Amino acid sequence: MLRGGADDCVPDTSDPVELAARIEAKLRRVPVPVENLLLDPRTGLYSQPHFLGELDRELKRADDSRSGGVVAMVGVAEMAALEARLGPRVRREVAERLAGVAEKLGGVCDRLGWDDDGRLLMLMPGVDEDTARSTLQKFANTVAGTRFVVADENVRLTPAIGWTPLTDCPDRDQAVDQARDAVAESIRHRDLRPVKYAAWMRGAPRGRRRVTVAVQALLSALSPLFVLVLGVAIPFVFYQQMYELGWDVGSAAYWVVVGGLIVSAVLIVLECLFSLDAASRPERPAQPYPPASAVIAAYLPNEAATIVDTVESFLRLDYPNELEIVLAYNTPHPMPVEDTLREMARRDPRLVLLPVAGSTSKAQNINAAVTRVRGDMVGIFDADHHPAPDAFKNAWHWLSHGYDVVQGHCVIRNGESSWVAKLVGVEFEAIYAVSHPGRTRLYTFGVFGGSNGFWRTDLLARTRMHGSMLTEDIDATMRALHEGAKIATDRTLVSRELAPTTVKALWNQRSRWAQGWLQVSLKYLWRAMRSPAFTFRQKAGLFVLLGWREVQPWLTLQILPVLLYAAWRAGGPGELDWAVPLGLLATLFTLSAGVVQALFAWRLAIPELRRRRAWFWRYLFVATFFYSHFKNIVARQALLKEVLRDQQWRVTPRSGGGKAVPRA
Template sequence: MLTSHQSGPQDSSVALLGSADTRVHTGVTPYTEPADAPHAGASHSATDHAATAHADVPTVGGHVLVVGRPGPRLDGLTHSLRSTGHQVSHALPGQVSQQVQQAHPDAVVALEEQHEDHYASDEDPHGGHEDHRGGYEHHYGGYEHPAYQGHQEHHEHHGHHSPQPSRMPDHRRPGLDLIREVRTVPGGRALPLVMVTAGQGPAGVADMLRGGADDCIPEASAPVELSARIEAKLRRVPVPVENLPLDPRTGLYSSAHFLDELDRELQRPEAGRRGGVIAMVGVAEMGALEARLGPRVRREVAERLAGVAERLGSFCDRLGWDDAGHLLMLMPGVDEETARRGLRRFAGTVAGTRFIVADENVRLTPAVGWLPLAECPDGTQALGRARDAVQEAIRHRDLQPVRYAPWMRGAPHRHRRRPLSSLIRPALSALSPVLALVLGVAVPFALYQQMYELGWDLGSAMYWVVVAGLVLSALLIVLECLYSLDATPRPEKPGRPYPPASAVIAAYLPNEAATIVDTVESFLRLDYPNELEIVLAYNTPHPLPVEDTLRDIAARDPRLVLLPVAGSTSKAQNINAAVTRVRGEFVGIFDADHHPAPTSFRDAWHWLSNGYDVVQGHCVIRNGDSSRVAKLVAVEFEAIYAVSHPGRTRLFGFGVFGGSNGFWRTDLLARTRMHGSMLTEDIDSTLRALNEGSRFAVDRTLISRELAPTTLKALWNQRSRWAQGWLQVSLKHLWRGLRSPVFTARQKLGMFVLLGWREVQPWLTLQILPILLYSVWRAGGFERLDWAVPVCVLAVVFTLAAGPVQALFAWRLAVPELRQRRPWFWSYLFVSTFFYSHFKNMVARQAHLKEALGDRQWRVTPRAAGKAVARR
């Protein structure tokens, strides 16, 4: 768009206001013949030159309304427009509305009044002007009119000096008044408006463009240029962005037009409206992006999100955006489950994609809030509720679409009587051990008695079922032990050069304050041949002194990145907040008490660069000397990470991520995330990633040392959370995994054992008691029972042998510093056989009851610095 330009004298022959008629009135010669031209001034008039200049101009037609005061300049402009084929009508300033209503023009060309004319109209009714009026005859706002250059030189030659005018204030500039008048006329906002300026400088032109003009052209320009500009405006009619249904820069509905579409959908009769969902998508990183890159990112982010939605197909009918950068989605005729699946797929795709925003490569965390159209009273409230759901989704950052609920609005609830269930559940939860005995012993015993009275010996049949179950469990333990001996070895060399890597330490600082500094220092000592950043993602309810220490370490070593996660209440939220900030190609996830081995990131890349997506390492207890409980857990972890995990991976063809000392490809972790609603978010993320076809490896030589609970109460709380979390994962993923075409038959068998049999076994083993009581009742007393049944004896021997076998393999495959502690393994063998196995079964049964009662409270495992086990 031309806003101002310096035209040479040779252009004035075809200037917009430079016709023959204007020479009479202005006294200024708009065209001067060359000095060497024959018969100068005799054979050609200015009009002839203008006609010659216009001879090749195409006729574009169109009705143009010229706004300006009568005079030579208006006549010249009219002549120029008509000479290029336009139909012209006139309107005086102040009469635009009347003229537009009589005959709506295709375009408006407004003639800015010359400054001296403006003053003359106010001060001199005769239109006179003198040189002493600020020199406006020769200077126009800092712009020299070429037609007056010779006149200016003449004045300077004779000692006349015209002062430079100052910029005219807005209220004294008639050009802005004309623009306002046109734009306030009904329909005037959409009319192409070209201002013919009287030599405005850049500042004046900028003011007029900001004031609503579509174009500005100096009056010294050629008529053909004005004609071309009008033609361009008619081809691309300028309409205010807020009046367009679709934003021309994003292709999306503006907020106002999207609201109109939503209201139109809500006003449809319910009989003709089947389902439907309104959704809003925010980005958790928007604040940081805007602070770093400016407000332009709002539009760009909305545009990138819309591009993903369009690529995914037709689950969304109409897309819009608002000024905050939210993507708006209208899905009429879609049921809630279909909408939820589509939104979940959309969120995963966005999270797994890197976008270019403001020339920067970024990863985004979409936060999706939605609600059914049936719950929307009107469009404005619907968008407000969707926005509340988006805020809740941003808090979790787990890519889960959040359905609006009234509590998200934070409105105060009326005082009402608490429901009876809220009073009963705590009592039942406190009595869960007794309730487990009632459900697991008393109820089956009564059932066996009643069935026997009816002629069905159910108790005897259950006896063989229990025996078979115990033998099967023991057999699985032995198979895992045998398969662990030949676990898949780590590739000797990396498949590609070592890339940048990242470590994420998830911490709840009030609980980890005593150990976090040691943990950070251990990570800064890691040996990795490329860039390694350590991101400490933590949450704390109040500032702590240890934060100052951490900031000092970060100032000393830029590899440490401190990431406080405001509003976080879980490890999952901390990891989700960190995953979009990390720069590494792969990322290691650790709890705040872990000290990984110096070469752990090197070793992990050997797996990930050779076709694997996740590798789980070996977690070793480093405070086994702290208490008897810590010793027990130290040996148990060797049985889990050195025996069970590698053996199960080889036996069934898939591994699992254990929550810490696990290494993920960053792209996979970004689109998988951790779901804070799950008590074992690590296992949940494992199953979701496996269902995508990801490959998991387990490496018992990939060591990280952590702290174990030191009291029985702390161990109970930790294992209760694990057991309840496993149950949640089983309920969510077992049936889905068995039907999934992604898994092989061998993997589905492993899925059934891991998620199904694992949950049945604690209750099955408890059936020994009601079956024994039933047998005594049926035989008439303990003394009449035959205890020497060969099959029963063999089953008991085999079952009891599984514990010593597992302890033996745990000692054989343990890390060197624990293998030297043989008394620990003998103690574990005894305690596990007669107490600890029953303890874990009791924890599992109580966890089932807590889940059924809706008690999902997260109890933090306390951390305390303990005496480390010597490494040998």
């Protein structure tokens, strides 16, 4: 009771005279304002003035000893909404809940305070930046994975952490201001990552001048030439020079290329074979159907033509418990379609509209929705998806049997719109009906593909999406797998979406995918190889998924410098023996792998597409002689774009007027 703020505590059997004396003494005591107390009597935290005094002492100590240290501030992204609904008392309660988590974790934070806005203040003296960042990240993950009771209401909180080194701050006011600016930046993303203060957060220029941007644009435009220089010219010159020195490296490179082609073909065939034995969905749920939520992430200017149809398709879903549909969207300006959506929400309370102010990405929209959803299971969808009526019901069959995520089967519904859409329609069958299930069976882990994926809400709340990654879905997959999550793949969980209809739109989409996969590979490959969280079989799969997929496009390009070298060494192209048996066999085997994949895609495709055999024949021809090379070119371009730090997100245009593929 004393810790709860009581001035005194006496037993029920106290003598009345003693009780009266105690009360009289309390009444005569001169009251002391709470802000003058060292510790807040209710929260046990330093009041703001006393915390600033402690910060002052640490700043002087940092100047004297140069031992470093960090001051951090923790805001809550939902604070404004909580205060509007529950009143100003939530500020103190939220700070108290956050402090409870920090005290339970222990570590290097030895002084905690709070300010009048309910933000937690953390002083971490004598620690280096890596330790501080790691400690704050652990704190953020713990808070995000905990349900709190605030003002008698069960809520999730998104901690927004900003921090700054003490050695960068001349005084306490600047230290607190810098941490506050970093909190504001963290709130924009809601991805749980602690944000270190940078000067640009206060309006200082980022250092990228127009000349730098122009040079970057020029280099990006010349990237095809750089690919030829890097992948063809330099290896050819290298083979020549090594031959002059007595080393026939070019001939060895030929066999390496042949071996690489064979390995790629074998991996494709293995995925196809294992897809036939993919795990089946459990027939019945192991637990009753819980409340569920669907999160539709939308950028309205791009998806205004499709969003109403999408929302209507979600409102038709069949689920035996409560199902809420959260439309988390961003728009730079009000749009007429918002009036239509508000009218739909008025008619059907299951639809929740969540405009995300300041958002510039799908990741921010999803992160904003995570703490808003009420369901124990969350399905994530893009704004052009129309899931099957029983999608949520079938997804729970997986999650109730111990899985944490299940990825469904994305099917193209506008295949009649163009030859590009037809091509992508068959490709998606090769990906979602063959490769994903086969890879999951072969390597014992699945991949979340960004849409038509169903998560346990607790895991999604801890994982979030990182908007700095161009493929935030694959990044989230890797972090979830590192945490020990089980990800299933189910090709019978169908959701229909729109494909790009032009080569330009396809190029932009696949460029982003390729560069995003490269980012994930650079970030996680070697970490995964060293991690005890993965089995040998899983590490082999991750090496193929993150390593081999990046090497293979450059390896196949080596056939050009190898042939040029062979022609140079033989005295001209006419002197070459083109009928090398093993080389021809490797080429035929590689081409046959594409045939096998197309055959399996047709065999395992949904009925409405399997009837369209002409699409699969066209895909086989185009993929063999054009599309595979197209994707390799995109992958090689992605490497140069990442080196040049060209990470611009180009949205895929949506149109509501595409012709749909008739369903079975």
